[in-house]
């Protein structure tokens with residue numbers, strides 16, 4: 001396979017509702033930003049592009065079948081090849097990887113990946129219902145289908161197995177909202193305390209409103225190119241492109257029905273041994289994996305992406321992570337799946353300084369004083385919890401923030417430098433669909449590598 | 451929205467509106483440029499569907515509930531038993547056979563839903579749970595009754611529960627639900 005580069009990205013303003021634009025025009029907002037950042041006009045870039053991939057999650061929210069081709073048409077990319085990608089919450093992550101495939105395989109030299117979601121077209125309760133239709137409509141949905149409820153059941157089991165606490169979860173909310181305070185793209189920019197998170201209205205015990213991401217309207221675009229494609233762009237613009245190399249791609253899956261997750265052996269990451277999961281701490285002396293407290297798909301995606309990128313010690317070798325924090329609890333579970341800490345230690349990791357940005361004060365004494373603060377910042381952008389979660393755009397939004405981190409252009413795009421991870425050379429992005437059914441992990445690296 | 455004394459401060463917001471037969475519009479052609487600043491027109495588009503849904507090969511499981519029986523799917527080769535029915539085994543792909551599961555089980559995990567999908571809002575707060583049956587490989591999503599949803603406790607995990615069946619079947623998985631043993 002050939003090397004693939006992300007050369008630029010764009011994000012529309014994410015908001016609870018964007019009635020000012022149709023989904024096509026929202027896509028153009030993100031797409032044209034990415035192209036202008038390359039120093040090109042849309043028309044000129046479209047001459048160079050070989051096709052595209054468009055992603056959105058829900059035909060219910062769009063109330064429009066074939067919305068993918070309508071976006072492609074509006075962007076001016078017809079009659080070139082294209083297709084729509086869908087995979088629940090991981091839709092955007094899958095879209096990025098599909099564009100990667102088009103280039104890695106030699107089929108295309110330049111391929112934009114564009115995703116969107118317009119969730120404001122129904123009220124929140126109907127939106128919850130639409131999302132819950134991404135659970136088995138024979139056996140899950142009719143019992144009381146509600147995604148926050150599903151994730152709450154998972155974390156209750158995590159609490160039972162490992163002693164994880166609601167206060168540890170609240171640390172994730174404080175971190176991500178505070179990071180977003182420095183990110184004008186984010187929908188919710190708030191300075192919070194653990195107490196405020198816990199005292200927010202209860203949604204699905206123990207998750208409060210501040211443990212859960214919100215629905216959004218928005219779009220995001222990532223431009224991918226081969227070595228040859230980069231040269232074409234540079235020739236057309238007369239400017240040098242700051243390339244970000246995609247060095248690892250991983251994807252995993254699991255059963256839709258959460259009740260159908262068996263307990264099996266742990267697939268080990270390169271930094272783990274089978275012996276790590278033997279002992280009194282684990283059920284019957286051995287970790288029963290994944291059950292419902294962990295995401296088998298997340299582990300599988302991480303194992304694959306790390307192997308491809310040559311990562312053997314994720315916490316030490318990844319400079320930052322943008323991961324799918326639809327719930328504070330799932331961020332904690334994902335720390336473990338991605339090997340940033342061992343299974344069972346996600347709660348402690350969340351309340352340590354390690355996933356926080358080193359230069360921001362969070363008002364959490366144990367975190368702010370931790371000499372290991374900033375070991376591997378997780379969701380420096382604010383993540384889904386604070387940026388918003390317009391599903392089909394979310395995984396691409398993560399790619400754009402990661403690209404800007406690695407290009408060291410956070411100040412340029414956000415007009416604020418605070419969340420720039422210093423010396424960021426390698427980042428991981430993680431996109432996750434309904435209760436862990438599809439998960440993607442992609443590794444991005446700055447020019448020159450680590 | 452009420453103030454501290456409980457006196458309503460706002461009229462309620464509803465999704466109904468007056469029908470509109472004409473909209474303001476600038477004078478043409480001189481004010482064409484002003485159209486770019488126009489606020490969006492937002493309208494209501496109702497959408498209703500009745501699906502003809504079949505439970506297919508899983509139908510006996512639903513019929514079991516309306517007759518006071520929880521069925522499971524069992525793979526002879528792997529000895530896996532699944533309380534949520536599967537026509538074929540997740541490990542070997544063999545066709546499964548029906549077995550009768552016990553009416554007593556344990557709570558594997560739970561949550562209390564204070565909000566939810568539109569369809570279930572009138573039932574909030576309600577308790578969702580995953581039930582574990584002895585000897586089963588996987589779990590069953592169900593409702594837990596007979597506990598106070600306003601006093602959730604991790605102690606509910608592991609609690610012994612027994613199945614109750616709706617007398618009037620709704621041909622839905624909620625034809626069975628669980629209560630603490632002896633309640």
Ligand SMILES: [Zn+2]
Pocket residue numbers: 525526527528529530539540541542543544
């Ligand atoms: Zn089998």
